[in-house]
Amino acid sequence: MEVLEKVKKQIRNFVEVCSYPKALELLEKLSTGKMLRSKLILKIAGENEESIKLCAVVEMIHAASLLHDDVIDDADTRRGKPSVNALYDNKTSIMFGDILYSRAFTELSQMDKRVAYHVSNAVTELSIGEMMDVDLTNSFNTSYDTYLTMIYKKTASLIEASARSAAILANLDSQKFANYGKNLGLAFQMIDDILDITQDEKTLGKPAMHDFKEGKVTIPYLYLYERVEDKEYLKSLYKKDLNSSEILWIKEQLNLTNALEDSIKEARETGLLAINSIKDEKNSSELVAIMKAMIEREF
Ligand code: FPP
Ligand code: MG
DSSP states (O other): OOHHHHHHHHHHHHTTTOHHHHHHHHHHHHTTOOOOOHHHHHHHSSSSSHHHHHHHHHHHEEEEEEEHHHOOOOOOTTTTOEEEEEEEOHHHHHHHHHHHHHHHHHHHHSSSSHHHHHHHHHHHEEEEEHHHHTTTSSSSOOHHHHHHHIIIIIIIIHHHHHHHHHHHHSOOOOOHHHHHHHHEEEHHHHHHHHHHHHHOOOHTTSOOOOHTTTTTHHHHHHHHHHHOOOOHHHHHHHHHHHHHHHHHHHHHHHTTTTHHHHHHHHHHHHHHHHHHHHHTTTTTTHHHHHHHHHHSSOO
């Protein structure tokens, strides 16, 4: 059996323990996505019973956070499929999130103490990151540091904990792998925020240029705000349903000020920090390749 299939089977087994058929029915409704966190764990720790359990625990936590996030964001789709809140309702999405999350924690409590500490701590960070993300949509944020703290907590913390925990299981230098995971997570979120501007709806599977309308001032907009002459006009477009000439103005200014180019540069440099943390470790070539594939793509 392919190893990611083993992880999926482990997740099913963990949910079966609940002896509640609806939980399994709901599990079938989720699409698993790229399983990035599992791929990293398996590359670092190799394939064994403990690493597969860790993958299942982390994927269940991640899935729980998305079940809650889709309620918070009022999203109808997740990974190209109808979300659980759309198929059922908000209550079901939250309750199923709680089931996945608590089942994962029961299993986590039986694992290596350090792994349990780092993964559970990352979930607090994740939750604070989500709250910061929502709070930051109240008004135009101009602080790059605040943005960085938010994406670290919301996205990078669980990836960092996954890489660190895998290294702990494999007796490797956990700090180096934690750094890799952290910077990979940061670069991943920056790239996601850049693609919102550069890609069309068809490629994204969700409306393009949506973040600014949703109140999210992401890295390209932060650089743009710093550099653009007419800051008041930019602010006046915040959270607005943009017409085509307004979209054109934003895109022109992003290019004229190099805000977009420098955002891509920053994401790539963050990706290189990830690579540099582990490049001298043995068996790191696939981890380097994962990061390279992410930063060397077409924007
Ligand atoms: C997606 O962000 C959301 C997250 C990565 C984290 C959400 C975290 C929580 C809801 C708190 C943790 C809760 C539990 C139960 C573990 P996004 O909305 O920017 O991305 P999207 O476009 O994929 O929705
Ligand atoms: Mg969301």
